[in-house]
Amino acid sequence: MIRAIAWDFDGVLNRCVEDGRFLWAENFERDTGQSLAGFQRAIFGEGFREVIEGREDLADRVRGWCEAVGHAPGAEALIDYWFKRDDNPDEEMQVLLARLKADGMAQVIATNNEARRAAYIREQTDWMLRVDGLFCSGELGLGKPEAGFFQAVSEALSVPPAECLFVDDTLANVQAARTLGWQAFHFTPETRGRLAAVIAGEDASPGG
Structure with missing residues (x-):
């Protein structure tokens, strides 16, 4: 789940x-x-x-x-x-996040970005209309794939790692999340088409 x-x-x-x-x-x-x-x-x-x-x-x-x-x-x-x-939102992902938000799914952005870029994302894009928060390495003082980054996100969500899905295009980050007990999906041009089914529980493949 x-x-x-x-x-x-x-x-x-x-x-x-x-x-x-x-x-x-x-x-x-x-x-x-x-x-x-x-x-x-x-x-x-x-x-x-x-x-x-x-x-x-x-x-x-x-x-x-x-x-x-x-x-x-x-x-x-x-x-x-x-x-x-550098602000080029993926329209397909915008639609998916909006649908998930309407369904009540808790969602956050978890990014290796410094604080100025995080502020830009919060204040000058509409991503925050689709998610519940943004966690960035520049504010946490550590980044992916460090365990502390994932722990901070999981604790803020108040959801056990086993019930959280982490989606990233960097395999090392995906592997780190899995090691910490998260569900994780390696997002690539080849796997992205399966993502919605994975979220819905219709595809057990973790991707990548």
């Missing part, structure tokens, strides 16, 4: 990659006049886990890059540009 679902965000609810391309980055060089590869090295390189888990502010890292390359609009403008272009 599934009483609650914890949804990964990027790659499950949000379409962030297509054919191996990050959608937000498609026109980065045209729009900013800066090197995409240079930006990615500076932001996602060494120590980015510190950002993801809230020990470093994303804005400080972006600000350092802006100053280094002379990007006049500044960090806040660039982060706003990035987040808006």
